[in-house]
């Protein structure tokens with residue numbers, strides 16, 4: 001009996017020592033860096049970044065996104081305002097040789113007393129991977145020419161450099177974030193939702209969707225941005241007679257959801273080089289038996305880590321967040337999907353929503369069964385790292401109030417505007433860096449070497 005008790009005590013002591021060790025190691029960093037907190041206002045309507053391109057019926061707000069799951073199609077969108085114009089895109093491999101044509105379509109919508117311009121969408125198909133294409137539209141009136149490079153053919157060791165931006169808006173901070181991203185230079189952007197913040201203006205002034213489209217064109221016309229929808233895309237306003245959720249967003253920003261078998265544009269997947277990226281919608285139903293739940297269940301089975309070793313999930317509302325802003329809002333989706341994410345060995349989960357930056361340790365919180373009290377996040381090598389990158393710099397300003405003390409799941413947090421870049425090197429290693437918009441100077445404030453959860457499941461990440 002005595003020996004047994006001593007044995008138990010010994011085990012308890014070891015467990016305690018282990019816990020203390022984990023605790024000591026778990027202490028996260030709250031960056032001391034503080035940005036000036038000034039009022040955030042949208043750039044004025046006459047700002048240079050909102051200038052309407054010259055010429056009768058000139059295409060404006062040009063943007064591209066992937067037109068299929070694997071990167072052999074690209075959807076080009078633009079707006080004309082003087083008249084419908086021509087929905088054809090001419091394209092080719094040299095500026096002077098646009099020898100291919102694709103027919104687009106156009107749409108428009110009303111929002112309260114706003115009527116949109118003619119919104120054109122045209123998908124270019126059968127493209128070669130990793131190839132630069134020039135494209136032009138506006139035939140019959142003012143022709144504008146742009147270019148993009150299609151993503152490389154998916155494969156396990158294909159490197160790829162991806163920008164990570166969230167909650168951008170259209171303030172001078174937003175402009176600074178975009179300028180910094182242009183300097184760090186990714187090949188595509190994974191955008192974590194909340195684009196224009198038009199809904200912060202009286203009557204959700206949809207002219208602010210147009211200004212945002214013109215502002216972002218300098219990047220989005222030249223490389224695909226992959227869209228996650230945020231709460232500022234919902235635009236549900238019964239007081240204005242507007243009861244169709246996502247109306248402005250869905251008319252303006254198509255996504256390639258059908259090519260991954262999704263019935264809705266708000267959740268879908270794409271493959272970029274060695275990454276399989278799953279986009280989830282925080283603002284669509286995701287409970288058991290819902291379309292999003294069923295789609296994700298099937299989608300996780302379709303992921304082929306031999307082809308795309310990096311499994312990335314993005315949604316707007318973070319599952320792990322230690323700021324006082326939107327605290328625990330992501331809990332319902334975490335509870336619903338975290339077990340799947342751990343079982344699938346998801347590498348990284350990106351979110352926005354909280355206007356600040358945060359990176360978690362690899363943690364999971366999947367034991368709880370109502371009666372056992374096991375409801376704390378614990379270190380878990382099988383689990384993803386959670387990143388909140390909601391710090392694009394919008395009209396609502398920074399989230400600067402944090403829960404204290406810093407919880408054990410939180411590895412690094414800082415209330416600054418910025419963006420991040422994920423630099424996938426091969427099937428085992430990816431370099432990640434977060435950049436704050438520090439007074440106009442590009443500084444990498446948080447960097448990590450991530451090791452792949454499929455090919456190096458027992459390795460810790462390193463800084």
Ligand SMILES: *[C@@H]1O[C@H](CO)[C@@H](O)[C@H](O)[C@H]1NC(C)=O
Pocket residue numbers: 043047048049172175176179
């Ligand atoms: C936005 O940034 C660009 C690039 O740095 C600059 O040329 C432009 O003047 C800025 N506009 C405003 C309104 O801040």
Ligand SMILES: *[C@@H]1O[C@H](CO)[C@@H](O)[C@H](O)[C@H]1NC(C)=O
Pocket residue numbers: 113114115203
């Ligand atoms: C919509 O209504 C607002 C408020 O009454 C007004 O300021 C604005 O000019 C109207 N816009 C249009 C296009 O009628």
Ligand SMILES: *[C@@H]1O[C@H](CO)[C@@H](O)[C@H](O)[C@H]1NC(C)=O
Pocket residue numbers: 086087088090139140
């Ligand atoms: C649109 O422009 C293309 C390219 O110039 C041309 O071939 C086509 O006939 C035009 N379509 C219409 C409806 O004008």
Ligand SMILES: *[C@@H]1O[C@H](CO)[C@@H](O)[C@H](O)[C@H]1NC(C)=O
Pocket residue numbers: 304305306307
């Ligand atoms: C997974 O990808 C590899 C590499 O591209 C391929 O050889 C294999 O057939 C794929 N497996 C399935 C089930 O599609």
Ligand SMILES: *[C@@H]1O[C@H](CO)[C@@H](O)[C@H](O)[C@H]1NC(C)=O
Pocket residue numbers: 369371372
């Ligand atoms: C909950 O977990 C506790 C502790 O592991 C276990 O005793 C209990 O049976 C579980 N309850 C259910 C309903 O699974």
Ligand SMILES: *[C@@H]1O[C@H](CO)[C@@H](O)[C@H](O)[C@H]1NC(C)=O
Pocket residue numbers: 425426427428429
């Ligand atoms: C993968 O990339 C990392 C970082 O560049 C490098 O250290 C490692 O050797 C590479 N692995 C292979 C198999 O090339």
Ligand SMILES: [Fe+2]
Pocket residue numbers: 167194230231232316352353354
């Ligand atoms: Fe948000």
